Amino acid sequence: MSHSVYSCLMSVDRIQVLRAAAALLTRKATATMDEVARAAGIGRATLHRHFAGRDALVRALEELGLQELEAAHDRARTEEGPADEAVRRLVAEVEPVAPLLSFLVTENQLFEGDQQNEGWERLDARVSALFRRGQEQGVFRIDLTPAWLTEAFYGLVGSGAWAVQDGRVAAKDFQYMIAELLLGGARRSVEK
Amino acid sequence: MSHSVYSCLMSVDRIQVLRAAAALLTRKATATMDEVARAAGIGRATLHRHFAGRDALVRALEELGLQELEAAHDRARTEEGPADEAVRRLVAEVEPVAPLLSFLVTENQLFEGDQQNEGWERLDARVSALFRRGQEQGVFRIDLTPAWLTEAFYGLVGSGAWAVQDGRVAAKDFQYMIAELLLGGARRSVEK
DNA sequence: ACCGAGTGAGACATTGATGTCTCACTCGGG
DNA sequence: CCCGAGTGAGACATCAATGTCTCACTCGGT
Structure with missing residues (x-):
């Protein structure tokens, strides 16, 4: 044994x-x-x-990814302090899981409705809550829905993972690029 | 005949x-x-x-997508006027092709290096040039590389397409959500 | 040294998608 | 009216991945 x-x-x-x-x-x-x-x-x-099979393997990977993402949230303490700083911490903690996350996301798109692992809902809720908190704090704009910001967060993390993997972005810039774009956008603003 | x-x-x-x-x-x-x-x-x-086969079908779809994206660029006249407005026009024109684009992108990730359609390079160059132009105009921040902004553009368009498809975002908000996040980010800024 | 649990390699059968072929059928032009 | 190009349906063969099984081997504990 x-x-x-x-x-x-x-x-x-x-x-x-x-x-x-x-x-x-x-x-x-x-x-x-x-x-x-x-x-x-x-x-x-x-x-x-x-x-048992490929399916079981993917499910296990899903479970692993969910655990690591939850852990990343915990470590980033996304419920504490200013929401924008929390987002930065979250991006930093999520980085190591980014490739796995992007794999699972594209893989999940294939599970056309069968039965989604409820872990994703809980995770979505956590990310979404972070953005909503930011809006209530007056830190985030209110014209972008938390649902969309959550989606965009996943999208950018995935894009970042691929960009790093293909060498189009330096690995050391991963956190900065994502957090800055997500928080501040591409436009040059007067306040900085 | x-x-x-x-x-x-x-x-x-x-x-x-x-x-x-x-x-x-x-x-x-x-x-x-x-x-x-x-x-x-x-x-x-x-x-x-x-x-001839599934492969040929996907290649044909790739060709179709590339043509439509090039056409979207043309219609958006991305070489004219302020870069941020050009980005808005581009997002608007790309919207109808968004689902196809996101399919092709995830599909392309599977072509691990074999032989990429050179159309993507030309397209990347066009998007990238738009962001570079914006930086030279002083409209876009210079600490985010054009390569990353290009990647993020694709990522956000893909995320937007899926979010709309799954009903997490209203179709009518597609353009606004993407353009606003890409240009202005999530943070609430004083200048608006 | 013995023993047994766990392993790697390989031999299958199975399954699902694919690609090819044939054969009626239809529909439009002559 | 007839003819033929193009089509849909189906019958195959093929192929790759999967899942299952067996068998010899190794290595750790006794």
Whole structure:
């Protein structure tokens, strides 16, 4: 019995395999189970022993991503202080999960309504609440709905992840580019 | 011989089939050739007569999307006037192509380097030039690279298309939401 | 040294999409 | 009216990925 209780029903092996899978699928979303197995340094049979099938693998990745995003929110303490600063902290904490997030988002678009993991709703609610809080604080404009700002947040994080991956943006600029555009926009403003 | 010369080597039938395919694949990127055929109201055999295979179909859609995006640029006259107004015009003209654009972008991420259609480079260059022009005019901030602004533009248009499709944003707000966020950001500014 | 759980490699069967082909049918021009 | 190009429906063969199974091997604990 080599299993040991880690985090939440995840053995150490599972987590490592999942990380490798995430790293690969993030770059090549259509990767084969065989490719995933090789990338994780294990045999295809063993991969199947961990995850019943490709579907189960993606679900597990979804679970991992959701956990990490929730953790990012917690660390960023998005309920505290000025909303714009909270957004900056959130972008910073989300950066490591960005590629996985963008994979899951595009993958989710394929789940045409079947049954969405309720984790996304909770996450959406958290991001949305942040923007709403900012509006109530008078820090954010009220003519852009929290729902749209949430959507835009995901979109920009995804775009940023791809831009970095393809070398069109330096990795060190990731946080700045996203936070600045999201908060301040492209237009040059007098107040800075 | 029912073929007639339209636009650019495209018969009328082809265009109509492509439009139907775009409408479907935009919603369900993994749709079967059979589903595409049904959606276009033709038989699978006929679909194959028009497009050698799924690959050829996607390439044709890419070509269609590129043409429409170039046309949108032309109509928006992105080389004229203040850059921020040009961006607004561009967003407005791009709106009808947004779903197709977002499909092609996510699809392109799968073409891992094989051979990219050079049309994208030309398009990127055009968008990028617009932002660079804005910077030179002093209208846009210079600390966000044109490359990133271009990427963010695509990302926001894609996010907007999905948000509208899922009903999270009203279709009539599409242009405003994107242009305002891209230009002015989320933060409430004193100058308005 | 033995033993057994877990593994990797490979051999299958299965499934779903794809591509090709044939064959009636239709519809429009001659 | 007839003819033929183009079509839709369906019958295949093909191919790739998947899922399942077996078998020999390894390595850690005893």
